[in-house]
Amino acid sequence: MNQTSATGNVLSLDPDLRAAVLRVARVPNLLVACDYDGTLAPIVADPTKATPTAESVAAVRALSSLPQTTVGVISGRALRDLAALSRLPAEVRLVGSHGSEFDVGFIDELPLERQQRRAELQAALNAICKDQPGVRLEVKPASIAVHTRAAPRDVAQRVFDAVRSGAALWPDIEVTTGKEVIELSVVPTDKGLAVDALRMQVSASAIVYLGDDATDEKAFAHLHGPDLGIKVGVGDETQARFSVSDADAAVAILELLLQTRRRWLFGEQAVPIERHSMLSNTHTVALLTPAARVTWLCHPKPDSGAVFADLLGDTAAGHFTVQPERGGIPLGQRYRPGTMTVETRWSGLTVTDWLDHHRTGNSLIRVLSGSARTRIDFVPRPDFGQVHIRLQPIGDDGLLVLGSNEPMVLYSPGIEWDITSDGHSDLARATVDLNAVGGTAMLELRLGTDSIEPPRVPLDERQIAAEATWRDWSESLKLPSVARDLVKRSALTLRGLWHKPTGAILAAATSSLPEEIGGSRNWDYRYCWLRDASLTAKALVDLGSIEEAESLVRWTLRVAEHTDGHPERLHPLYTLDGTELGPEAVIEALPGYAGSRPVRVGNAANGQVQLDVFGPVADLICALADVRPPDEGDFALMNAMVEAVERRWHEPDHGIWEARRRPRHYVYSKVMCWMTVDRGIQLLERQGRPVPDVWRTLRDTIAENVLDKGWNEKIGAYTVAYGYEEMDASVLWIGLSGLLQDDDPRFLATVLAVEADLREGPTVYRYRWDDGLPGVEGGFHLCTTWMIEAYLRTGRRADAEELFAQFIECAGPTGLLPEEYDPLTERALGNHPQAYSHLGLIRCALELDRS
Numbered sequence: 075m076n077q078t079s080a081t082g083n084v085l086s087l088d089p090d091l092r093a094a095v096l097r098v099a100r101v102p103n104l105l106v107a108c109d110y111d112g113t114l115a116p117i118v119a120d121p122t123k124a125t126p127t128a129e130s131v132a133a134v135r136a137l138s139s140l141p142q143t144t145v146g147v148i149s150g151r152a153l154r155d156l157a158a159l160s161r162l163p164a165e166v167r168l169v170g171s172h173g174s175e176f177d178v179g180f181i182d183e184l185p186l187e188r189q190q191r192r193a194e195l196q197a198a199l200n201a202i203c204k205d206q207p208g209v210r211l212e213v214k215p216a217s218i219a220v221h222t223r224a225a226p227r228d229v230a231q232r233v234f235d236a237v238r239s240g241a242a243l244w245p246d247i248e249v250t251t252g253k254e255v256i257e258l259s260v261v262p263t264d265k266g267l268a269v270d271a272l273r274m275q276v277s278a279s280a281i282v283y284l285g286d287d288a289t290d291e292k293a294f295a296h297l298h299g300p301d302l303g304i305k306v307g308v309g310d311e312t313q314a315r316f317s318v319s320d321a322d323a324a325v326a327i328l329e330l331l332l333q334t335r336r337r338w339l340f341g342e343q344a345v346p347i348e349r350h351s352m353l354s355n356t357h358t359v360a361l362l363t364p365a366a367r368v369t370w371l372c373h374p375k376p377d378s379g380a381v382f383a384d385l386l387g388d389t390a391a392g393h394f395t396v397q398p399e400r401g402g403i404p405l406g407q408r409y410r411p412g413t414m415t416v417e418t419r420w421s422g423l424t425v426t427d428w429l430d431h432h433r434t435g436n437s438l439i440r441v442l443s444g445s446a447r448t449r450i451d452f453v454p455r456p457d458f459g460q461v462h463i464r465l466q467p468i469g470d471d472g473l474l475v476l477g478s479n480e481p482m483v484l485y486s487p488g489i490e491w492d493i494t495s496d497g498h499s500d501l502a503r504a505t506v507d508l509n510a511v512g513g514t515a516m517l518e519l520r521l522g523t524d525s526i527e528p529p530r531v532p533l534d535e536r537q538i539a540a541e542a543t544w545r546d547w548s549e550s551l552k553l554p555s556v557a558r559d560l561v562k563r564s565a566l567t568l569r570g571l572w573h574k575p576t577g578a579i580l581a582a583a584t585s586s587l588p589e590e591i592g593g594s595r596n597w598d599y600r601y602c603w604l605r606d607a608s609l610t611a612k613a614l615v616d617l618g619s620i621e622e623a624e625s626l627v628r629w630t631l632r633v634a635e636h637t638d639g640h641p642e643r644l645h646p647l648y649t650l651d652g653t654e655l656g657p658e659a660v661i662e663a664l665p666g667y668a669g670s671r672p673v674r675v676g677n678a679a680n681g682q683v684q685l686d687v688f689g690p691v692a693d694l695i696c697a698l699a700d701v702r703p704p705d706e707g708d709f710a711l712m713n714a715m716v717e718a719v720e721r722r723w724h725e726p727d728h729g730i731w732e733a734r735r736r737p738r739h740y741v742y743s744k745v746m747c748w749m750t751v752d753r754g755i756q757l758l759e760r761q762g763r764p765v766p767d768v769w770r771t772l773r774d775t776i777a778e779n780v781l782d783k784g785w786n787e788k789i790g791a792y793t794v795a796y797g798y799e800e801m802d803a804s805v806l807w808i809g810l811s812g813l814l815q816d817d818d819p820r821f822l823a824t825v826l827a828v829e830a831d832l833r834e835g836p837t838v839y840r841y842r843w844d845d846g847l848p849g850v851e852g853g854f855h856l857c858t859t860w861m862i863e864a865y866l867r868t869g870r871r872a873d874a875e876e877l878f879a880q881f882i883e884c885a886g887p888t889g890l891l892p893e894e895y896d897p898l899t900e901r902a903l904g905n906h907p908q909a910y911s912h913l914g915l916i917r918c919a920l921e922l923d924r925s
Contacts, residue, residue, distance in 0.1 A: 087326060091304070091316045093497040095327060098280050098302045099334035100390060102662040103142050105278035106134075106331065107269060107293070110149035110156060112253075112286035113306050113324050119224060121151075121212075126160055127321070133328035138165040140332075140339060144276040148268050150252060150289055152214040169268050171214045171259065191246065191260045192216065198241045199258070202233060209233050217248075217259035230254065252287045265289055266296035279662070282331060283314075284324050340592075341387045341668035345369075348886035348902035350385070351407060351416045352583055354570030355429035355540070358436045358521075359583045361385060361906070364407050364887070366418035366425040368394035373480055373521045374435060376573065376580055377600040377650050379457035379675075381482070381521070386586055386673050387665040390496065392455030394519065396425050396440060399447040399505055409888055412545040412562065414570055415537070416888070422446035423508070428540055435522020441533065442515045444508050450517070452484055452491075452502040458661050458675075465493050465500040468526045473502055483526055485518040552618040554923035560882055561919045563889035564912035565617055568610050571909050577625030578602035578650040579610050582893065582905035588670035589851035589894055589904050596666060598674045599893075599905040601655065603647040604630065605730070606909050608690035613913035615697050616920055623698050630691060631711045641714035642721045646684040646732070647677060655680040682728040683737060688715040689746030689811075692753040699757055709757075716754040716769060723747035723776055729795075730804055735846035739796040742804035744780035748773060749811045777813060784808070785820065791827035792820065800843035801831040803857035806864045816867040825864045833861060835897045836880030852894035852903040855881070859914030866925050878918055891915065 087095075098104070111117055114126040114134065126134075138145040146167035149156045153170030162168070169175065196211075196218050203209045208225030211218060220237055222230035237256055242249045248259040257263075265285075273281060279300070283293050286306035294303040294313040303314035306324045318324060337343070345363045350370075353360040360382075361370035369385040371394075372378045383391035398420050407418045415428040423444040430437040442448055454463060456478040463477035473484040473491060477499075484502075488511060491502040506515050516533055529536065544566065553561050571580040582599035589595040608630075611623035633652045637643045649655060658676040666673050692715045695708050723744065726737035751773040758765045784805075786793040794802035806828055808814050809821035832839045837853025838861045858881050865874035884895050884902065891911035893904025 087318075087323070087330065088316065090497075091318075091327070092330065093495075094302050094316065095282075095330050096334050096390075097497050098282055098300060099331050100338045100388060100663065100665070101279035101300060103144075103277055103279045104335065105144045105146065105272055105276055105281045106137055106328070107146040107148055107272060107281060107283045108324070109285035109287060109290050109306075110147050110151060110160065113284050113321055114147065114160070116321055117253075121221070121223075122159075124159060126162075127325065129325045130321070130328065131162065133325060133332055134166060135163055136332050137328065137335070138163060140335060142339070143335060144272070144278065146272050148265050148272075148285075148293065150219065150250070150255065150257060150287070152212070167272060169272070171217050171257075171263060175215060188216070188260045192218070195241055195244075195247065195258055195260065199237065202236045202240065206233055216261045217257050217263060219255055219257040221255050223254040250289050252289045264292050266292035269293045269296050282327075284327065285314075286321075338388055338665045339669045341665065341670075344387070344668035346886075346901060347587055347667070347892045347904070347906045348884070348890060350886070350890070350906055351409070351888045352414070352567065352570055352890060352907055353416060353427055353429045353438070354414050355431045355436060356569065356572055356574035357431050358429065359570060359580070360427075360429060360438060361583065362407075362416055362418070362427060364418070365404055366396050366407075366427070368427075368438065370584060371438065372600070373456070373482070375650055376583065379460075381454050381456050383455065383458045383664065385584065385667060386458075386661075387667055387669065388459070388663075389453065390455065391459035391664055393451065393453050394438070394440075395449075395451040395453075396442060396517075397449055398423050399449045407888060409563065409566075410541060412548040412566070413541040414544050414566060415541055420444075420446065423448055426537075428537065430536060430540055432520070432523070435520065437521065438519040439533075439536070440517040440519075441537075442506065442508060442517070443513060445513065446508060448506045448508060448515075450489070450502075450504045450506065452504075452517075454482065454519075455499060456480065456482075458664060458673075460661070460663065462498045463500060465491075465502050467491060467493070471526045471528075474524060474526070480522065481524040482519065482521050483524050485520060485526055485528075487516070487528070489515065489517075547619070550618065554919045556919040556922045557878075557882060557915070558919075560885065560889055561617075561916055564891075564915045565614060565619070567890060567907050567912050568614055568909055568916075569619070569622060571610065571907070572622045572625075573602075573650045574625070576650050576652065577629035578648070578652065579607035579622065579626055579909065580650070581606040581647075581910070582908045584905045585675060586670070586673045587667050587892065587903070587905045590670070590849045591668050591899075591901075591903070592670055593849035593851075594670070594672060595847060595849055595851055596670055596672060596674055597679075597905070598658075598677050599908070601647045601677060602629070602650055602652075604644065604687040605646070605684070605690045608694040610909045610913050612690070612694045612697050613916040615694070615701060617916065620698060620701060623694060627695065627698065627708060627711060631707050631714075634711065634714045642718035644687065644718065645680050646682055646687055647680055678734075679728075679732040682732055683722075683725070684729065684732070684743070685719070685722055685725065685727040686730050686740070686743040686746035688718050689749040689753075691715050692750040692757075696753040696757050699760065704757070704761060709763075712754050712757055715750050716772075719747045719750045719776075720768075720772055723772075724779075731802075731840055731845065733845040733847075735844075738794075738798070739783070740802075740804075741780060741784040741792050741795060742802070742807055744776060744784065745807045745811050745813055748776040748780060748813055751776065752812070780808075781813070781820075789827060791824040794841060794843060798843070800841060801827055802841040802843070803828055803832055803838055803854065803860060804840070806860045809867060810860065810863055816869075822868055825861075825868055828864075829861065832857070836877065836884060837895045837897050852896040854894055855884070855891055855908065855911035856914045858895075859911075859918045862918045863921055866921050871925065874918075874922065878922060881918075882915065 114130040115124045148169040153175040210221045281301045305312040305314040305317035371382045384393035423446040426441040466474040472486045475482045585598035586596035658678040660672040664673040729740040792805040814821040838857040890907040892906035893908040
């Protein structure tokens with residue numbers, strides 16, 4: 075048992091106790107329970123004046139107001155007296171009589187025979203205590219307590235002996251002994267059982283229990299696993315793991331628990347999503363805050379577990395921070411032109427970050443330059459913090475990370491590390507005086523290897539080589555004059571989301587960044603959606619880069635080949651390796667970005683039917699064929715897409731937005747089925763190959779079906795699905811796809827209807843219909859770009875230019891865009907950076923440049 079002499083000051087608490095409080099504050103569902111007298115309220119001679127301190131009331135009130143947090147007070151006092159004295163809010167669970175009273179109406183629930191037994195017990199105790207100075211009887215609904223705090227010692231001893239040898243020996247009486255009190259109950263009474271009951275009622279993941287009395291030992295005895303027991307008062311033997319000196323120290327613990335849990339639940343220091351910058355080497359990705367904290371990095375692939383997951387709300391999930399020892403806000407952060415290298419600058423310190431690739435894995439390289447004293451915090455936490463690790467110094471060359479199945483090492487020559495533990499895993503801290511080391515220091519986190527050998531290629535040459543790859547590629551692009559720099563950054567971002575080893579393309583770099591702050595619409599986008607990836611690759615083809623598209627086509631063909639000749643069975647998304655996803659899971663230990671839970675891994679949309687996915691694939695194949703001769707793989711994949719449509723286009727599906735409700739005949743899905751066949755016909759015609767008659771008939775049949783049944787006469791526009799009146803931004807594709815001509819009155823009417831119902835200022839919402847999920851979401855950047863394109867197609871160039879100008883203002887300071895935008899709070903939402911948003915920006919800039 076550890077002891078501390080804290081007297082209300084959080085900083086003076088025992089370090090081990092502090093660490094234990096910090097750990098337990100981060101469990102999903104927390105129960106905080108404590109005794110009353112001696113813990114929340116001081117021990118006083120007159121028990122009717124034992125009121126809680128203002129500090130303890132404030133801490134308990136605040137804790138009880140937190141979500142997923144229950145506070146209970148378990149006292150030996152009668153429930154009615156406890157409620158009257160404590161005056162705690164209704165959210166606090168009060169348990170009286172050592173656990174035998176859970177509600178005010180308890181006395182009425184006592185069986186008649188128990189009420190009679192209590193009367194007999196009261197008579198016996200009255201006889202013992204009559205005329206004994208300082209002795210007081212407290213009659214409770216199910217028990218009677220004998221208090222001797224105010225009695226002379228000899229009187230107290232005489233009364234206790236008489237009680238113990240008398241009524242305490244009755245066979246159906248429960249006896250509880252505390253400080254100068256003995257209580258006899260006609261029902262079982264036990265603070266340990268009370269703790270168990272509360273645990274079950276609130277489904278607590280862990281319990282913090284504070285108590286000062288001998289009766290609290292039964293509660294301590296029932297704690298286990300991550301639970302934390304704290305004895306208030308020192309000197310006595312206890313089953314609690316820790317003890318503190320007095321009630322002031324107990325308040326300090328409650329305050330520390332409150333501060334830590336509030337920060338864990340709500341992410342008080344959450345960096346705005348759009349202000350994060352992405353690093354990439356086309357093998358993996360990482361995210362940096364504006365202050366050079368690596369807050370997201372997965373290994374060995376972008377859809378693997380995270381080594382650093384501080385982005386999702388908790389430093390305990392891992393981060394890698396470099397900053398001046400004096401602190402302060404950086405002067406700025408920027409990408410080096412045409413590259414994925416990020417520079418973060420303070421006065422006297424520049425941190426240069428990039429991702430490199432070596433034979434066995436990836437390297438995150440961080441170069442520190444300048445004159446400032448610099449602090450470094452290295453806190454790796456593999457698998458979203460669920461793997462406990464140790465850090466082993468390797469001479470003065472760096473640190474070996476032990477405990478993970480994936481080898482990793484931090485190469486940091488000449489840096490001296492101070493290694494400590496948070497109770498489960500190690501963390502390392504160092505301070506570097508850049509003046510003393512010649513103005514430069516380097517850190518290289520090597521993933522996939524435990525080699526600490528010095529690199530064979532000098533650092534500056536490695537940086538030049540890494541940047542040249544990106545710069546040469548970006549300079550080869552055919553960029554528009556409109557928003558040229560932003561288009562280049564968007565193109566670099568899309569290429570950065572490309573996973574070169576497999577050919578797959580990520581929908582986004584992250585998981586579970588919320589579509590509503592504090593909400594539950596938090597999804598894992600670190601996978602390859604056929605739709606998203608094809609749209610991404612086509613945007614790059616439009617800029618003159620075909621490598622990503624060719625590799626994606628090969629990847630898609632491999633995936634289709636695993637359907638055993640049934641391409642209609644393709645899933646909407648796959649892992650980067652092209653395999654099916656496992657079940658969607660929740661990481662309970664992470665609080666989520668800005669308190670937005672749950673944090674999800676996997677995506678249940680994997681099991682949905684989404685018939686629209688074939689359209690973007692076919693469109694990509696057709697676009698590729700326009701810039702280089704198609705090969706047999708292209709024709710095979712196109713045949714597979716048309717075959718899939720032929721078999722299933724008439725079915726209802728879940729649609730592009732993956733609503734978790736029953737399938738419908740979505741207009742967008744039907745349009746994409748039409749586009750699949752149309753692009754297949756275009757491919758064969760342009761290559762001089764015969765077009766099967768069945769394809770032409772199929773295209774006409776789908777067109778007639780969607781143009782007829784998708785139109786809603788009452789609304790006067792195409793709506794979300796056959797027979798429904800709600801609008802949906804995806805219906806703009808009735809014209810964007812080419813199914814309707816730009817000047818068709820039905821397209822013009824649909825654009826106006828979407829604008830009226832779904833546009834708000836600089837953004838356009840996907841829809842407002844019930845998608846079967848709780849909460850709301852922001853405007854969808856991709857839908858905004860669709861509206862810009864629709865404005866251009868329908869002759870509204872001024873409106874298109876205005877909305878485009880508003881749209882690009884939503885980008886972060888380094889030019890990156892997440893998925894969504896809330897026009898009311900003017901903050902970004904959703905996973906980041908999002909391929910949809912950047913490919914939409916590229917499409918709009920190209921269209922504005924052409925028109």
